[in-house]
Amino acid sequence: MTGLMAAALAAALAAGCTLSGGPRDDSRGKDTSTPSESESRAKTSSALAVKIDNSPSARPHTGLNQADIVYVEQVEGGLSRLMAVYAQKLPKAVGPVRSARETDLELLRQFDRPVLAFSGAQRKLLPLIDAAPLTAEPPGEAADAYFRGTGRPAPHNLYLRPHRLMSAPPGSPALTTGFRFGPAPAGGKATASQTVSYSAARYSFTWSESRHRWLVAMDGTAARTTDGERVMAGTVVVQYVKMRRSGYHDSLGHHTPYTETVGAGKARVLRDGRAYDVKWKRPKAKDGTTFTTRDGKRMTFQHGQVWVVFANAS
Numbered sequence: 001m002t003g004l005m006a007a008a009l010a011a012a013l014a015a016g017c018t019l020s021g022g023p024r025d026d027s028r029g030k031d032t033s034t035p036s037e038s039e040s041r042a043k044t045s046s047a048l049a050v051k052i053d054n055s056p057s058a059r060p061h062t063g064l065n066q067a068d069i070v071y072v073e074q075v076e077g078g079l080s081r082l083m084a085v086y087a088q089k090l091p092k093a094v095g096p097v098r099s100a101r102e103t104d105l106e107l108l109r110q111f112d113r114p115v116l117a118f119s120g121a122q123r124k125l126l127p128l129i130d131a132a133p134l135t136a137e138p139p140g141e142a143a144d145a146y147f148r149g150t151g152r153p154a155p156h157n158l159y160l161r162p163h164r165l166m167s168a169p170p171g172s173p174a175l176t177t178g179f180r181f182g183p184a185p186a187g188g189k190a191t192a193s194q195t196v197s198y199s200a201a202r203y204s205f206t207w208s209e210s211r212h213r214w215l216v217a218m219d220g221t222a223a224r225t226t227d228g229e230r231v232m233a234g235t236v237v238v239q240y241v242k243m244r245r246s247g248y249h250d251s252l253g254h255h256t257p258y259t260e261t262v263g264a265g266k267a268r269v270l271r272d273g274r275a276y277d278v279k280w281k282r283p284k285a286k287d288g289t290t291f292t293t294r295d296g297k298r299m300t301f302q303h304g305q306v307w308v309v310f311a312n313a314s
Contacts (some may be wrong), residue, residue: 045112045170045171045174046111046112046113046115046170047068047085047111047174048085048090048114048165049083049104049108049114049115049116049117050084050085050094050097050116050118050160050162051081051083051099051104051117052064052094052095052096052098053082053098053156054072054079054218055079058096058098058156059218059221060223061223061226062091062096062159063084063093063094063095065229066086066089066091067086068086068087068088068089068305068306069177069305069308070085070233070308071307071308071310072307072310073104073107074198074201074243074259075101076257077199078199078201079200079201080198081098081101083104085114088169089169090166092162093160093161094117094159095159095160096149096155096157096158096159097118097119097160098119098155098158099119099121100118101125101256102128102256103256105132106285108132109133109285110178110288110289111134111176111177113135114135115134115135115137115165116129116135116137117145117165118136118138119158120140137165139158142165144164145161145164146161147159178290178291179289179291179306180290180298180300181303182301183300184300184302185299185300188274188276189275190274191270191273192207192273193205193207194236194268194270196238201218202218202219203216203217204220205270205307207273208232209273211232214234214307215231216230216232216307232304232305233304233305233307234271234301234303234306235269235270235271235301235304235305236269236270236271236307236309237268237269237270238268238311239261239265239289239309239310239311240265240266240267240311240313241259241260241310241312242259242312243257243258243259243314244257244258244260245257245258259310261282261289262282262283262285263281263282264279265313266278266279266280266313267280267291269291269299269301271302277294278291278293278299
């Protein structure tokens with residue numbers, strides 16, 4: 001994306017205007033258009049990653065329950081953003097969509113040239129995004145894939161139509177993450193809930209025996225999508241990583257944390273009402289992240305959506 005395109009996009013977002021080719025809709029993130037396969041910009045076997053706003057003004061989210069993986073990242077001021085990865089299902093709409101961060105580029109290397117949907121990025125970061133092994137699809141490159149909701153103020157009202165970026169979900173082989181699914185290993189500790197906090201954001205995961213899922217809460221409030229469904233995870237991974245200060249900051253001077261997802265460390269895996277203390281390892285950026293139990297065996301995940309919450313190891 002060129003500097004002029006980036007500037008035009010930033011101006012459009014700041015003004016809260018409707019993107020060309022995208023209908024305005026209501027705050028629930030609904031999209032009444034039905035794009036045909038011929039309208040899709042890409043026919044790809046790669047996963048779709050969408051950067052999602054998670055400020056209180058952005059909730060409830062749209063299309064989050066259809067994601068295969070939801071990553072939780074800390075951003076400026078102790079707030080958080082979500083990265084939702086789709087391979088097996090493509091919802092009709094996803095959002096609200098927000099801007100990319102430097103951390104995303106390393107995180108997404110474990111997928112095979114994923115499609116990245118995001119609202120924009122700092123000018124200094126744009127060349128790194130252009131050089132990364134992914135297909136960048138911000139509104140400046142794919143205006144017809146986005147639309148504005150009318151019930152929320154910008155920038156919390158930008159939504160994506162996934163089928164405008166790919167004609168069909170690529171399927172589970174696109175998820176080259178190193179995760180392994182199967183029956184629960186022996187051991188673990190019975191656990192009713194787990195909380196992870198940043199300085200300005202808090203996530204809680206509470207086990208529901210009746211639903212056989214972990215119920216997600218954000219900042220003390222039960223998380224729901226715009227269709228009224230609870231947000232639930234089959235497996236939750238609290239991955240302890242190094243977070244350092246990056247060279248990027250927001251308009252208030254808050255520096256963006258850089259989350260190091262290559263390396264090794266400790267993690268806690270929640271599944272089936274139990275917690276397992278494990279080790280994680282990702283030797284190179286192109287490698288998937290593997291998790292092993294204390295006896296050196298691969299940790300298995302429950303089938304269903306996986307949440308990975310990055311927590312500071314220090």
